[in-house]
Amino acid sequence: GAVVSQHPSWVICKSGTSVKIECRSLDFQATTMFWYRQFPKQSLMLMATSNEGSKATYEQGVEKDKFLINHASLTLSTLTVTSAHPEDSSFYICSATPSWTSGQTGDTQYFGPGTRLTVL
């Protein structure tokens, strides 16, 4: 149980185009979903936290107009990288917290397999 999927797993796009990445909780409803970015040989950096039906909360330094997050349902969140540039090339990972937990004990985030974005 508690499986999170991401689509696509790998995407290549041209500079200036927009890319949408989907994050789905397959067998549970997710109160909260998180989006992380991971550069090669570096750690996961939280980009934003989103709750179903409300606006995402972005971490300091993350451009909300560039990284659009939509959490339209309890099982789906999307991240759209608008006007992508080569420096946006990274591994994007989402995680989800089941609705049956408070999400406040640190062990309740289930991670997706990640999406590798390459911007040419």
Added chain:
Amino acid sequence: QKEVEQDPGPLSVPEGAIVSLNCTYSNSAFQYFMWYRQYSRKGPELLMYTYSSGNKEDGRFTAQVDKSSKYISLFIRDSQPSDSATYLCAGAVQGAQKLVFGQGTRLTINP
């Protein structure tokens, strides 16, 4: 200063060896400490979870937290080639959902 510091390695050991992975952290408010395993091009999976100070054992894995020195460790006994992965430590404040990760240590177990 990063909130969680971790030696990125790489660390290479022979099969069967005991592996010690370590992190230090600076946020005194951290109460929850996690170790995640991440295989190449995959998302992290939770390996060990500890609340406050103390030890926790699960099979070949032991997690230790020393809040007085802000030091967390993961020990792997009888290491196997399948343990080869990047290991990430993370801390979290009680009542908050945000996880703060270390850089990750790339571990290779040689047959």
